[in-house]
Amino acid sequence: MDQSKxxxxxxxxxxxxxxxxxxxxxxxxxxxxxxVHRPEEPLSFLIDLLKRKTDDVPQIVIIGPxxxxxxxxxxxxxxxxxxxxxxxxxxxxxxxxxxxKYEAESYLKKKQAIPTDLWVxxxxxxxxxxxxxxxxxxxxQTREQTLAIQEIGISPTHCVILDSPDTxxxxxxxxxxxxxxxxxxxxxxxxxxxxxxxxxxxxxxxxCTEEEMEQRLIEYHRHTEDIMRCFDKVxxxxxxxxxxxxxxxxxxxxxxxxxxxxxxxTPRIVLLGPTGSGKGVQAALLANKYNxxxxxxxxxxxxxxxxxxxxxxxxxxxxxxxxxxxxNIVLNVMKKRLCQLDCVSRGWVLHGYPRTREQGEALxxxxxxxxxxxxxxxxxxxxLERLTNRVTDPITGDHYxxxxxxxxxxxxxxxxxxxxxxxxxxxxxxLSQYHAxxxxxxxxxxxxxxxxxxxxxxxxxECIESMIVNPLPKRHS
Numbered sequence: 001m002d003q004s005k006x007x008x009x010x011x012x013x014x015x016x017x018x019x020x021x022x023x024x025x026x027x028x029x030x031x032x033x034x035x036v037h038r039p040e041e042p043l044s045f046l047i048d049l050l051k052r053k054t055d056d057v058p059q060i061v062i063i064g065p066x067x068x069x070x071x072x073x074x075x076x077x078x079x080x081x082x083x084x085x086x087x088x089x090x091x092x093x094x095x096x097x098x099x100x101k102y103e104a105e106s107y108l109k110k111k112q113a114i115p116t117d118l119w120v121x122x123x124x125x126x127x128x129x130x131x132x133x134x135x136x137x138x139x140x141q142t143r144e145q146t147l148a149i150q151e152i153g154i155s156p157t158h159c160v161i162l163d164s165p166d167t168x169x170x171x172x173x174x175x176x177x178x179x180x181x182x183x184x185x186x187x188x189x190x191x192x193x194x195x196x197x198x199x200x201x202x203x204x205x206x207x208c209t210e211e212e213m214e215q216r217l218i219e220y221h222r223h224t225e226d227i228m229r230c231f232d233k234v235x236x237x238x239x240x241x242x243x244x245x246x247x248x249x250x251x252x253x254x255x256x257x258x259x260x261x262x263x264x265x266t267p268r269i270v271l272l273g274p275t276g277s278g279k280g281v282q283a284a285l286l287a288n289k290y291n292x293x294x295x296x297x298x299x300x301x302x303x304x305x306x307x308x309x310x311x312x313x314x315x316x317x318x319x320x321x322x323x324x325x326x327x328n329i330v331l332n333v334m335k336k337r338l339c340q341l342d343c344v345s346r347g348w349v350l351h352g353y354p355r356t357r358e359q360g361e362a363l364x365x366x367x368x369x370x371x372x373x374x375x376x377x378x379x380x381x382x383x384l385e386r387l388t389n390r391v392t393d394p395i396t397g398d399h400y401x402x403x404x405x406x407x408x409x410x411x412x413x414x415x416x417x418x419x420x421x422x423x424x425x426x427x428x429x430x431l432s433q434y435h436a437x438x439x440x441x442x443x444x445x446x447x448x449x450x451x452x453x454x455x456x457x458x459x460x461x462e463c464i465e466s467m468i469v470n471p472l473p474k475r476h477s
Contacts, residue, residue: 010339010340010341010344011339011367012338012339012344012366012367012368012369013367014344015266015268015344016367016369019265019266019371020369022056024265025056028262030046030049030050032153033045033049033153034046036151036152036153037153057131057132057133058081058083058133058134058135058157058158058255059133059134059154059155059156059157059158060077060133060134060135060136060156060157060158060159060160060255061135061136061139061140061156061158061159061160061231062074062077062135062136062137062138062159062160062162062251063138063159063160063161063162063224063227064138064161064162064163064164064240065162065163065164065166065169065216065217065220065221065224066169066173066207066208066213066216066217066220067169067170067172067173067176067208067213068162068163068164068169068240069162069240069244069247070137070138070162071088071137071185072185072244073160073162073244073247073248073251074086074088074135074137076248076251077135077248077251077252077255078135080252081133081135081255082132083130083132083133083134083135084130084132084134085126085127085129085130085132085133085134085135086134086135086137087123087126087127087134087135087136087137087139088136088137088138088139089138089139089141092119092122092123092126092139093105093108093114093122095126096122096125096126097125098121098125100118100121100122100125103118104118104122116142116144116145116148117148119139119140119145119148120145120148120149120152123136123139123149123154124149124152124154127154136156140227141223141227142223142226142227143223143226143227143229143230146226146227146230146231147230150230155231155234156231156234157234157259158234158236158254158255158257159228159231159234159235159236160235160236160238160251160254160255161224161228161235161236161237161238162238162240162247163237163238163239163240164239164240164241165241166214166217168241169213169217170210170213170214170217172187172190173205173208173213174208174209174210174213175187175188175189175190176204176205176208177202177203177204177205178202178203178205179193179198179201179202179203180201180203181201186198186202191244233259234259236254238250238251238254253473256473257470257471257473258470258471258472258473259471260469260470260471266344266345266346266347267290267292267347267348267349267371267372267468268347268348268368268369268370268371268372269286269292269347269348269349269350269370269371269372269373269374269468270349270350270351270354270370270372270373270374270445271283271349271350271351271374271376272351272354272373272374272375272376272441272445272448273374273375273376273377273378273434273453274376274378274380274383274430274431274434274435275383275387275427275430275431275434276378276382276383276386276387276427277376277377277378277383277453278376278378278453278457278460279351279352279376280296280351281457282351282376282453282457282460282461282464283295283296283349283350283351285457285458285461286349286461286464286465286468287349289465290347291346292346292347292348292349293342293343293346293347293348293349294348294349295334295337295338295343295348295349295350295351296350296351296352297330297333297334297350297351297352297353298352300333300334300337301315301319301325301330301333304333305319311329311332311333311336314329315329315330315333327356327358327359327362330353330359331359331362331363331366334350334353334363334368335366335368338350338368350370354441355433355434355437355441356437356440356441357437357440357441357443357444360441360444360445361444370445371472372449372467372468372472373445373447373448373449374448374449374450374451374464374467375438375442375448375449375450375451376451376453376460377450377451377452377453377454378453378454379454380431382454383427383431384424384427384428385403386401387422387427388418388422388423388424388427389401389402389403389404390418390419390422391416391417391418392416392417392418392419393407393412393415393416393417394415394417395415400412400416447472449467451463451464451467
């Protein structure tokens with residue numbers, strides 16, 4: 001063969017390495033910080049940023065009206081995510097070690113609002129101390145403060161808004177009690193401490209009368225919409241009028257989610273499922289919409305046989321004897337296709353492979369690591385109904401289904417033929433083979449997502465698409 005006409009094969013490790021180590025996301029973050037800080041020595045600044053290893057750490061803001069449970073949820077979040085940095089407007093001042101504390105206290109003694117530029121300095125000084133992330137509760141409180149901290153490069157990865165009706169909040173506030181020793185918050189009705197010692201030292205909270213709460217709520221509502229607009233890409237509103245455990249569960253689920261990134265991304269999708277689950281149909285829909293390469297294991301082997309390649313000749317010998325093609329032959333066929341330029345640059349959607357854990361491990365070992373795996377779940381009865389009723393017109397080549405798409409004339413109906421592979425016995429055999437390996441391959445692809453494929457194909461596609469466009473959630477221990 002003319003060497004100049006051979007297909008260009010690109011090692012798959014290039015893309016998987018960049019994605020695994022977040023190379024494109026890192027580049028995006030560096031450029032953002034460069035634009036924000038505008039250093040005189042850009043190279044030194046970038047090197048220093050790389051040494052800090054502050055990427056991909058939780059930076060969480062929890063905002064809500066008074067008595068919405070911000071403190072309780074923020075403490076639970078800090079504990080769950082092992083964050084040393086739990087920041088509040090109060091401790092930003094009292095725990096400051098830069099000398100700004102005295103300037104801020106002078107405003108508070110005069111009952112004046114702390115200027116925004118001073119708040120920014122306080123926040124900046126504290127945030128720099130927490131390299132592993134932080135959760136900030138009840139701050140920022142105004143649009144001006146929000147924009148000011150964004151200007152110096154402090155922008156949360158997640159912003160949680162706790163929402164609840166004002167009447168509920170007023171009722172909560174009137175029963176609120178605080179332990180002066182620990183700072184823990186309790187409630188006379190909903191969360192009373194079991195310890196008598198703690199009960200005896202609880203104190204009422206100032207500013208919790210009905211009139212005072214109404215004024216505080218008016219002030220809060222005046223600024224919230226503006227803050228949400230500043231954080232619109234990372235904001236999630238959660239109903240705080242429910243049990244604490246339920247609120248925290250929803251907050252934690254949101255914190256595990258990851259925002260969409262503008263960094264380059266190459267889809268590498270594997271569709272797994274029993275025969276007749278619609279893998280080929282969904283692969284075609286995905287390939288058509290997102291301009292990625294549809295890769296069918298069965299079609300590749302047929303093509304290799306038709307082209308009389310070395311792998312094709314080896315595979316034909318087994319197929320002629322009605323035997324399974326060995327894994328090493330199939331893998332070689334897959335490698336040649338997935339290494340080609342279109343697959344590496346545009347991405348691919350693979351179906352019909354892998355069928356066993358060993359095949360999945362071999363695929364990964366060769367560098368073909370999928371970033372999305374979907375199990376298309378269909379009951380056996382539905383599969384049998386789909387396949388055993390499939391028929392073909394031998395004259396026109398048209399495909400029909402006796403239940404869902406029958407022929408219009410009796411003449412066509414009488415000449416229809418059923419493929420031998422679609423008879424009841426053969427379908428049951430293929431189902432049995434699939435279920436024999438499904439548990440071990442599901443265990444190997446632990447991040448795989450399950451789709452109910454016993455629906456209309458376009459409904460199934462919408463479900464798959466909704467999972468593809470959003471990054472996979474993080475796993476917090």
